Amino acid sequence: MNVQAIPLNKLVLSPRNMRQGEVFIDDLVAHIGATKTILQNLRVTAQHDEDGKPTGLYEVHVGGRRWRALNALAERKAIKKTFPVPCAVCEDEASALEESIAENNVRVPPHPADQFAAFHALSQTGKTVAEIAERFSVSPRIVERRLKLATVSPRLMDLFRQDELTLDQMAVFTLTEEHAAQEAAYFDFPAHSRSPWQLKQRIVGGAVNSETDPLAKFVGVDAYRASGGVVAQDLFAQADDAGFISDVALSEKLAAEKLDIEAEQVRGEGWAWVEVALSFDYSLSQQYGRAYPTPLPPSPEVQAEIEALTGEYEKLEAEGDGETDEGAERMSQIEERLADLESSGGEHYPDEVKALCGAFVTVGSDGRLRVERGCAKPGADTKALRKLEGGADSGSRGNPYPTKDKARKAAGALSDKLVLDLSAHRTAALRAALLTRPDVALVAVTHALLIQTHYGCVSYSKPHTFEQDADTLTNHPQRHCQGYAASKAGQALTSARGRMTLLLPTGSGGLWSWLMERSQDQLLDLLAYAASQLVNALKLPHDRADNPRLRAADQLAQALDLNMAEWWEATAESFFSRVSKPTILTAVSEVSTAQAAENIAGFKKAALAAEAEKRMAGKGWLPDMLRPVTAIPEPAPEDEAPAYENDERDGPEGEDGDGTAYEADGFDDPDADTGEEADFPVAAE
Numbered sequence: 032m033n034v035q036a037i038p039l040n041k042l043v044l045s046p047r048n049m050r051q052g053e054v055f056i057d058d059l060v061a062h063i064g065a066t067k068t069i070l071q072n073l074r075v076t077a078q079h080d081e082d083g084k085p086t087g088l089y090e091v092h093v094g095g096r097r098w099r100a101l102n103a104l105a106e107r108k109a110i111k112k113t114f115p116v117p118c119a120v121c122e123d124e125a126s127a128l129e130e131s132i133a134e135n136n137v138r139v140p141p142h143p144a145d146q147f148a149a150f151h152a153l154s155q156t157g158k159t160v161a162e163i164a165e166r167f168s169v170s171p172r173i174v175e176r177r178l179k180l181a182t183v184s185p186r187l188m189d190l191f192r193q194d195e196l197t198l199d200q201m202a203v204f205t206l207t208e209e210h211a212a213q214e215a216a217y218f219d220f221p222a223h224s225r226s227p228w229q230l231k232q233r234i235v236g237g238a239v240n241s242e243t244d245p246l247a248k249f250v251g252v253d254a255y256r257a258s259g260g261v262v263a264q265d266l267f268a269q270a271d272d273a274g275f276i277s278d279v280a281l282s283e284k285l286a287a288e289k290l291d292i293e294a295e296q297v298r299g300e301g302w303a304w305v306e307v308a309l310s311f312d313y314s315l316s317q318q319y320g321r322a323y324p325t326p327l328p329p330s331p332e333v334q335a336e337i338e339a340l341t342g343e344y345e346k347l348e349a350e351g352d353g354e355t356d357e358g359a360e361r362m363s364q365i366e367e368r369l370a371d372l373e374s375s376g377g378e379h380y381p382d383e384v385k386a387l388c389g390a391f392v393t394v395g396s397d398g399r400l401r402v403e404r405g406c407a408k409p410g411a412d413t414k415a416l417r418k419l420e421g422g423a424d425s426g427s428r429g430n431p432y433p434t435k436d437k438a439r440k441a442a443g444a445l446s447d448k449l450v451l452d453l454s455a456h457r458t459a460a461l462r463a464a465l466l467t468r469p470d471v472a473l474v475a476v477t478h479a480l481l482i483q484t485h486y487g488c489v490s491y492s493k494p495h496t497f498e499q500d501a502d503t504l505t506n507h508p509q510r511h512c513q514g515y516a517a518s519k520a521g522q523a524l525t526s527a528r529g530r531m532t533l534l535l536p537t538g539s540g541g542l543w544s545w546l547m548e549r550s551q552d553q554l555l556d557l558l559a560y561a562a563s564q565l566v567n568a569l570k571l572p573h574d575r576a577d578n579p580r581l582r583a584a585d586q587l588a589q590a591l592d593l594n595m596a597e598w599w600e601a602t603a604e605s606f607f608s609r610v611s612k613p614t615i616l617t618a619v620s621e622v623s624t625a626q627a628a629e630n631i632a633g634f635k636k637a638a639l640a641a642e643a644e645k646r647m648a649g650k651g652w653l654p655d656m657l658r659p660v661t662a663i664p665e666p667a668p669e670d671e672a673p674a675y676e677n678d679e680r681d682g683p684e685g686e687d688g689d690g691t692a693y694e695a696d697g698f699d700d701p702d703a704d705t706g707e708e709a710d711f712p713v714a715a716e
Contacts (some may be wrong), residue, residue: 034072036115037089039101045076045090047127047152059100073097075118076127079454089118092127124156143180144192150174151181176202184210187217199227206234206263206275221612223552228592238263238275239282240664243659246309247276248398278317281311293400294392296339301382302404304389311403312394320407322388324378337372340365360636367611380405398659410691445654447572449609453599453656454570455512459520460598461584462508462563464591466527471590472562511569514606520598524563531560570656585660594659601619606654607640615643622650 063069073094078086091098104110121127153163160178164171183204185190190196204213216233217225241247241262247255252262252274260281262274276282290307298305329337344365347358380388388405395401445453465472508515515521534547545552568584601607607615612632616639620628623646631642 034117034119036117037075038113039105039110039116040112041088042073042075042076042091042098042116042118044095044098045092045127047076047090047092047124048095054096054099056096056103059096060103063097063100064104067110069097069101069117071097073116073118074121074127074130076121076124086515088670089120091118092121093130142192143198146189147177147181147188150177154178176205179205182208184213186210188212197227200225200230203227203230203234206265221552223555226467228468229470235263235275236277237279238277239279240265240273241276242273244276244282244400245394245396246282246286249394249400250282250289251278254285255282275497290394290400293402297390297392297402297404300390300404301385302389303386305407306389306391308391308393311391311401317462318409322380322384322405322407322410324380324405327377327379330373333372337369337596340369340372344369356635363611363636373646384498405635432437445610445614445656449606450570450656451572452512452605453654454568455508455510455515455518456518456599457584457588457593457595457657458566458568459508459512459515459524460593460595461566461568461587461591463520463523463527463598464593465563465566465587466523466559468591469552469559471587472559473555474590475587476558476562508569518598527563531557590659595653595657599653599657601644601647601654603637603640603644607643608637612636612639615639617650618654619646622647624651 065233071094073088073091075091078088078090080086098116101110101114101116105112105114120131150163154160160171160174164174183201187196187204189199191201200217204216207213212234216230220229220233239247241252242265255276255278256262258281260276260278262276262580264274270454283714286309287307290309294305294307328334344362347362347365351358378534384405388407391403391406393401393403465475509521512518517523536542546557560705565583566587568581570578570581574581599605601618607618616628619631627646631639634642
């Protein structure tokens with residue numbers, strides 16, 4: 032490579048220069064005009080005609096802003112058109128393209144569309160994804176994303192250059208290579224119906240998300256592909272191999288085969304019957320009674336440890352050692368160990384119960400194997416089952432007001448106060464997300480009105496999440512969550528209220544006539560705003576997991592494609608200082624490794640919370656109750672739940688001869704509130 036002084040009128044902009052549009056040059060015009068010097072050489076290649084002969088011109092692939100500034104000065108006659116420009120002449124076109132990308136990436140960033148096109152052009156020179164990634168110090172996945180984005184329809188790419196399309200929308204278009212399908216998904220629908228979520232639904236059609244669909248997760252992408260299934264890869268998902276499965280029938284077939292294998296092991300336990308079901312929804316569970324296992328007592332060794340730890344705890348408490356950091360830490364450790372020991376005995380079903388009951392082998396909403404044991408079919412000898420279980424004990428699980436013993440929290444469970452805090456953040460996020468989705472708001476409000484009018488559900492059992500008093504001090508999320516004002520959702524809701532205050536009439540007297548003059552699109556936006564104020568997804572201490580309102584909140588979150596990682600982040604203040612050390616370490620191991628969690632296990636609680644915050648920053652980790660739910664059973668009104676068929680009643684008013692009332696109750700759904708896996712998060716480069 033040699034350096035030459037080339038006349039300005041012999042220089043032209045190279046097609047390999049990444050900056051092809053308008054750029055800011057006023058600063059360079061002022062500097063060069065004052066000094067008449069170029070501080071840095073331009074980098075050029077000799078231009079050739081179609082026959083490969085030199086034209087005498089040189090193409091500028093690095094220094095496009097300087098070249099534009101020089102031409103602007105020449106037009107003003109501040110310099111001559113033959114002004115000598117110092118240039119480094121490059122002979123290799125592929126190297127010229129690499130230099131252009133490197134030059135612009137480390138300076139003022141070009142428009143993303145220019146990056147996509149430049150990476151695509153570089154790949155056409157024979158460079159592999161790995162070579163491009165190594166050359167520009169980025170991950171191969173980023174290179175793959177940019178190459179994929181470069182193949183989006185030119186018509187849509189032009190809109191992206193004009194900032195009329197977002198990167199999220201462009202990412203959705205990469206799910207298909209057909210430009211006609213990309214354009215139809217966007218141009219065939221009105222402007223308010225072009226959100227990334229809506230575009231995705233049109234492009235993928237009946238395909239299911241391999242990250243969120245329970246059966247797809249249960250089968251696994253590798254097994255699906257090995258059986259001939261095709262996956263439309265989603266380069267912008269969190270998982271490296273995520274995508275959309277189009278052959279749903281194949282996925283169901285593979286899931287059924289895998290469940291059959293698992294069912295054989297369950298049959299070996301001695302149940303009267305074992306059935307396989309791809310899913311086990313709420314309505315199906317209501318058709319069966321339930322026998323519950325008997326807890327096994329702890330072993331003598333475990334019992335001895337329980338007594339020793341209990342004595343130590345009582346001594347620390349009596350002597351006031353719990354007031355010191357060391358004492359409080361030790362008491363916390365004892366509490367956690369006791370919780371583990373007390374549940375270590377396990378549980379079992381007596382053979383007599385197994386002879387009357389069976390089990391379902393199915394897939395949970397989190398995509399994991401789910402075995403529901405102790406199921407009593409309608410028509411079974413439920414009278415004998417009741418006697419085996421001790422009469423009233425068998426029906427206690429149906430009691431909406433659990434006893435004190437039943438209400439005891441499991442080890443690692445979040446406190447009621449923290450659960451309320453997190454559910455308040457989720458309520459605020461649902462409200463904020465609903466502001467941008469008039470289509471979902473219309474469905475949600477219509478659903479709530481029909482539930483109250485056509486179906487006549489009473490207030491305490493209505494399966495929707497809209498309440499007339501949802502924006503009062505009692506149910507407003509601001510009352511229950513820390514950091515509401517500074518949160519993304521809180522700011523969005525505050526901004527929306529301020530905007531609507533300026534837009535809406537001052538008094539309600541003229542509201543009707545004002546609304547009659549609005550367009551349908553405007554009314555839908557107003558509907559979304561009004562509906563958002565009524566959302567109540569707060570989980571109060573007395574709320575059961577199968578609360579109809581909370582299930583409806585899950586449905587709304589699923590419809591909104593809600594990803595709480597976009598609205599809330601776990602910090603020492605918001606989460607880690609408010610949970611046990613094992614819970615913190617489990618969270619760290621989920622985003623890192625078990626070894627990483629073990630390395631910090633010896634930290635004091637405050638230091639551990641701070642370290643967890645640092646390690647989790649930007650990772651998008653969420654506690655179970657904030658994770659997206661994927662399969663939500665339709666809640667059935669309580670008065671429609673079927674009772675046992677052919678059940679004998681010996682006593683008056685549906686009681687047995689011993690005066691013990693008995694009802695068939697449904698299963699507690701352990702998957703209802705877990706919320707596994709995030710849907711289609713798009714990460715901007």
